Amino acid sequence: MSRSGVAQSGEDAPGRGEARLLASAAMLQQAAQVSGLLALLTVVTLLARRLSVIELGAYGLVASLAGYLLVLRNSVASSAVRAMAGALERDRRTTVFGAAATLYAGVGIATGLLIAGAAVGISAALLDGELA
Structure with missing residues (x-):
């Protein structure tokens, strides 16, 4: 380099x-x-x-949380691209790619679980558990 x-x-x-x-x-x-x-x-x-106004509001809260967590996913993706671009040897690029794919999958699973948990919590709090 x-x-x-x-x-x-x-x-x-x-x-x-x-x-x-x-x-x-x-x-x-x-x-x-x-x-x-x-x-x-x-x-x-x-x-x-x-939907009623309260139900649409609950959906909006969950959807906005997903948008915020998208920032986390994008930071993992840009870091992975930067690390792969900086790797000089093919073996190093392969290792970086494997680590990035694992991290990306982990962040995706964690994000999905967090959104699902928040949706159940918001449903219980705002909608008296109708959707939970």
């Missing part, structure tokens, strides 16, 4: 295929986020027509 922090090209440098894969994954992630926002807009519109 040079002093500027940019990896030098050489036989251990990432190949063009890896760079394209990383770029296409970033584009796919952006497309997934846009489609997720469109789906969320559709779901909230449908729910607003069917």
Whole structure:
């Protein structure tokens, strides 16, 4: 690695295929986020027509918690990309990728459990346990 922090090209440098894969994954992630926002807009519109104000408020609390936890997931993803980009040898990149995938899965499971727990708690507190 040079002093500027940019990896030098050489036989251990990432190949063009890896760079394209990383770029296409970033584009796919952006497309997934846009489609997720469109789906969320559709779901909230449908729910607003069917739920009471208190029920829609409870849904809004749980949905906002999911948004905050998305920041945690994105920080894990950006740290993983940074670590993989800084790895010079192929073996090191493989190790970093494995660790990042494990951490990413762990954060996903923990986030899901936290959201489910919060939903049950909010349901019990605001909706007298109707949805719990």
